[in-house]
């Protein structure tokens with residue numbers, strides 16, 4: 288049941304779940320021993336510290352969800368690589384510098400596209416995934432431009 292509802296947490300180890308009236312906090316850590324450098328692709332197992340990364344996630348039963356994820360910083364050993372260290376990412380969960388999970392960002396983007404600005408922020412607050420009107424605008428601005436092959440096609444004889 289847990290993995291069906293929280294599939295995006297399948298690749299991390301949930302160590303503790305704290306529930307209060309308004310928020311559910313999942314304290315989790317990654318389970319891998321190594322990570323690939325985003326600069327050069329070389330896999331490194333040399334840990335160079337770490338920190339806790341708090342990510343907002345989709346709400347559960349009307350409560351905000353926070354994933355308090357312990358991530359590690361690895362040292363890249365490729366001499367020519369521009370990155371000396373890098374922070375591991377979890378597919379489907381984290382995105383570089385993001386404060387939201389990938390699924391929450393996706394959901395907020397859809398709301399922002401449908402309603403924009405303040406109405407989008409109001410609906411998100413009701414859904415316990417609060418985001419400001421400015422955040423909603425930034426989400427839409429951050430989307431890639433429409434690809435030509437996704438444009439609607441007009442069927443006809445012309």
Ligand SMILES: [Zn+2]
Nearest residue numbers: 324327363368
């Ligand atoms: Zn590298």
